[in-house]
Amino acid sequence: MDESSPRIVALVPAHDEETTLPAALASLRAQTLPPDRVIVVADRCADGTVAVARRGGAEVVETVGNTARKAGALNQALAALLSVLDDADLLLVLDADSALSPGFLAEAVATLTDPTVGGVGGIFHGRPGGGLPGALQRNEYARYAREIHRRGGRARVLTGTATVFRVATLRAVAAARGTRLPGRAGEVYDATALTEDNEITLAVGTLGLRAVSPRPCTVHTEVMPTWRDLWHQRLRWQRGALENLRAYGLTRVTLPYWAQQLGMYVGILGVALFLLATALFAALGELGPPRGLWLVVTAVFVVERIWTVRRRGPRGMLLAAPLVVEFGYDLVQQAVFLAAVGAMLQGRAPRWHHLTAAPA
Structure with a gap:
């Protein structure tokens, strides 16, 4: 050099x-x-x-x-x-x-x-x-x-x-x-x-x-x-992010991060309301395949999910296409977000998790 x-x-x-x-x-x-x-x-x-x-x-x-x-x-x-x-x-x-x-x-x-x-x-x-x-x-x-x-x-x-x-x-x-x-x-x-x-x-x-x-x-x-390893990793990530923001307070630098966290938790509420409405329509026998405008919205959402992982090739795109698999993954992460808030508010000691197994 x-x-x-x-x-x-x-x-x-x-x-x-x-x-x-x-x-x-x-x-x-x-x-x-x-x-x-x-x-x-x-x-x-x-x-x-x-x-x-x-x-x-x-x-x-x-x-x-x-x-x-x-x-x-x-x-x-x-x-x-x-x-x-x-x-x-x-x-x-x-x-x-x-x-x-x-x-x-x-x-x-x-x-x-x-x-x-x-x-x-x-x-x-x-x-x-x-x-x-x-x-x-x-x-x-x-x-x-x-x-x-x-x-x-x-x-x-x-x-x-x-x-x-x-x-x-x-x-x-x-x-x-x-x-x-x-x-x-x-x-x-x-x-x-x-x-x-x-x-x-x-x-x-x-x-x-x-x-x-x-x-x-x-x-x-x-x-x-x-899933167990993933849960412990993301629980530490989310709780750590929340505790870091609490330590720094609301500043010009942290404002976007606070907004992101608020958006995530509002999103969790939105998903909960969606699932509740879906269950209600199913109980009333009103649940069916999307039609009209909702069909267009669903199609756009599917295309977006596939397009955003196109660099991963056919396997990544096929995994994204059914929606339900990745939606289930999102629900796991939302459960992590809620668990992180609960653990922090209760003052529970954080649990560290080290992955010792050799990679596949």
Whole structure:
């Protein structure tokens, strides 16, 4: 790398990830602009993660006494790294169960030459496997990627799967903790946050910087292979999002996120009323196939569902076509949203869930 170019350090937090880590490290070696250093942060690993990391050519840092999971592991590593890196250097945080597209880092470096950009997040796609839950997640991720493209690359979340930050941005976040930002002074990540990626997105926005996800910055990540795994993952995501908003309050930065949450819960009410009306019409014998205007509306909705996953090919489109399958998936997610609110209001301790099975 040219001496005037920023150094790139890849930080890979890993907890018992011996099966998925090789693909993550291979994707870093395959970058058109590879990182200068790759550091695996092994957090309380009881498997072969450390040995796998060293065989893959990575440096290894093992956490000491960490009780704050991913955020705590990253904070321990960053406490040492930020003292030796320059403000212009770049730091990639990559999940050990995720793999980057080859041009990811080159695009992120080019994007971060814009001083208004605080972080470049990946556009994530689901890996193969996982049966029906996995297929539904891949369709969901395809629609989210399409939404980002239509928003001009503006990201709602600097995803934990893969995000590149300027070191100066991380220093600014750490300096603002305990005053402008929630969390402990001097730490980059808020160790109390259930969703550290969502929280640091709000932190970056509060400091006046933008979160972006350029089209070439794609990353493939694991999907939850069972409904139980999916439930626990989404429950943590939703409760974390709500708690982050509560911590930040209503600001210019959080207003769109509050509006999104309000829209989701109003939508749940709308679905409940629709199901109630459907049951009532069925009981009265008035339920039948759509006709006239309702037939047109239904057809448009079906086409929209199919069109928005066309990049997934015939399998994704066939899954979307019947509507009822994806509608059932939406109902599961709405149940998660309600459960998250209930758990937060009742003050129940959050339950962490780690997927240990090898991907299908």
